Amino acid sequence: MLEEFMSSIGYTPEEIQMIESIYPKSRYPESTTLFNLKNLYNFFRRNGVDNHDFIYITKMIPNLISSSIENIKIRINDLNSFGINRIDAFQIIKEYPYVLEISNLKIKNKFERLLELGFPRENILKIVVSFPSIFQLESISFQKKYSFFLEQQYSDKDIIHIFTEVPTLFECSTTSIQKRLDSFLENGFSKADILKITSFLPSILLEENAIFQKFAVLVDFGFSDMDLIQIIKKVPFLLKEEYLIELENHLDCFQKLGFQKEDIILMTCNNPYLFLYSVDALEDQFHTIQSFNYSIDEVLKMMIHTPILFGYDRNSIQNKMEYYHSIQLDEVLLHNSKILTYNLDLIQARYFFLKKKHITISMQNYSLLFLKESEFASKYEITREQLLKGDF
Amino acid sequence: MDVLIRFGFSIEEIKNMMDANGEIDTVSDKDIYDIIEILEKVGCQNQHIKNIFLCNPFVITRNVNDIHHLISKLYELGFTSLFSLLDFNPYLLNISDVELEKMIEDKKKEGLSKEEVFDSIYDTILY
Numbered sequence: 124m125l126e127e128f129m130s131s132i133g134y135t136p137e138e139i140q141m142i143e144s145i146y147p148k149s150r151y152p153e154s155t156t157l158f159n160l161k162n163l164y165n166f167f168r169r170n171g172v173d174n175h176d177f178i179y180i181t182k183m184i185p186n187l188i189s190s191s192i193e194n195i196k197i198r199i200n201d202l203n204s205f206g207i208n209r210i211d212a213f214q215i216i217k218e219y220p221y222v223l224e225i226s227n228l229k230i231k232n233k234f235e236r237l238l239e240l241g242f243p244r245e246n247i248l249k250i251v252v253s254f255p256s257i258f259q260l261e262s263i264s265f266q267k268k269y270s271f272f273l274e275q276q277y278s279d280k281d282i283i284h285i286f287t288e289v290p291t292l293f294e295c296s297t298t299s300i301q302k303r304l305d306s307f308l309e310n311g312f313s314k315a316d317i318l319k320i321t322s323f324l325p326s327i328l329l330e331e332n333a334i335f336q337k338f339a340v341l342v343d344f345g346f347s348d349m350d351l352i353q354i355i356k357k358v359p360f361l362l363k364e365e366y367l368i369e370l371e372n373h374l375d376c377f378q379k380l381g382f383q384k385e386d387i388i389l390m391t392c393n394n395p396y397l398f399l400y401s402v403d404a405l406e407d408q409f410h411t412i413q414s415f416n417y418s419i420d421e422v423l424k425m426m427i428h429t430p431i432l433f434g435y436d437r438n439s440i441q442n443k444m445e446y447y448h449s450i451q452l453d454e455v456l457l458h459n460s461k462i463l464t465y466n467l468d469l470i471q472a473r474y475f476f477l478k479k480k481h482i483t484i485s486m487q488n489y490s491l492l493f494l495k496e497s498e499f500a501s502k503y504e505i506t507r508e509q510l511l512k513g514d515f
Numbered sequence: 516m517d518v519l520i521r522f523g524f525s526i527e528e529i530k531n532m533m534d535a536n537g538e539i540d541t542v543s544d545k546d547i548y549d550i551i552e553i554l555e556k557v558g559c560q561n562q563h564i565k566n567i568f569l570c571n572p573f574v575i576t577r578n579v580n581d582i583h584h585l586i587s588k589l590y591e592l593g594f595t596s597l598f599s600l601l602d603f604n605p606y607l608l609n610i611s612d613v614e615l616e617k618m619i620e621d622k623k624k625e626g627l628s629k630e631e632v633f634d635s636i637y638d639t640i641l642y
Contacts, residue, residue, distance in 0.1 A: 319614070357642035358642060360573065365537060394640070395642075396571075396606065399536075399573075400531070400534075400535050401534035403531075403534070404531040404534060404535070407531075434569070434571070434605070435569070435570050436562070436569045436570065439566040464640065466563075466599035466600075466602045468602075469599045495634040495637070495638055496633055496634050496637040497630035497631070497633065497634050498634075506595070507595055507599070507637075508596050511596045511599060
């Protein structure tokens, strides 16, 4: 009977044998063991635990079969009292069945140590749900890890973020984390870069591979180590797998659009966000700008000079182009596309202000519109704020 | 995502933003609305906000408080008319207040005057 039931829910013959060795028929009536197991099974099933997880839990803690379901309910209530909801409590049991065996005091102790270190309760909940094995770690190690990161000059906010995102770091040795940090230094990153990158993507602290290996596609294309450092520190988002796997497509896309290798390197080092936009979006943006009556060569030149144009809203670009056309400066765009980056409200305000001062803007003096902030302010004694408010 | 549609983004634009930042669909409408509200408070009009979001879809998944702190820091340092600055450089919204302060300190250490530091931020796409 017992064997039949166990087999029906997915226990293998070896697993059945293991359970039967703990509950020999000679000592435990089969009907009692079956009754307890069915009760336990139904209880877990009602709470979202599937057969596979149920088998795992009973293999890890075979004693569970003979214990009362009430004990499990008490543990669920204990977890509830710490703010862990019922669904998460069962999730924790699935991941770490031993939570059913450890004392309430031990669980409380983990919460208290983390609270003392400054972890907000919501972060602690996230940590214990995603990494319930934390209950088996010594609380003293939390303080040690925290101090280690403080010594490395991470802020409290960053440390809390790092451990919340990657709680498995709690079980890593400080030596291995140090080794990882050192490998960044050896690759040429500054201490500040490392803080920024690892705070942004803490999982990188767990990886064995050298960081540049992730960018083999770029290295093969001709990017130097220094280029890679610039790219990664400007946009650490790129370290995420979803972007890394697209790098080759991006390089192909730029080449198909007509960019030369060295231009692609220059452009993407200047603005690594280009690797984050989708290939379709890049192509569309290129062709949209071309549709504003520019040749392919002209668009290539504009984009190389000002790669952020790949990102700006096309309506914003079109409005600026139309404005520069209306004041006869469209020719400037061909050799200085940077003027498309300036906020149009500011440029229009400057134009009107200068016009009011009887200065007519032409191809000869258009640079007045694009003077640096301080130069414009001191030359014409007017601030950006006054200009934009029309206070002149 | 409804908030983006109501704001006037086309399906294609939303798709582009999500292609760039796959985490957008994890953000609540309330958080997106709060970010829009912050940008409106610094003077951004619809076309500026659209430009900022399209160019830098990562701002949508930033913590609202972090953006608040950054904006406060910009004002505290003396920057004005922030809408024009953010429209010019939407990526600026990805840095933290602490990073901004450090960036400015570093520039001063390089020997730049306060005006030159301001010029560099008003005039250069910083990351």
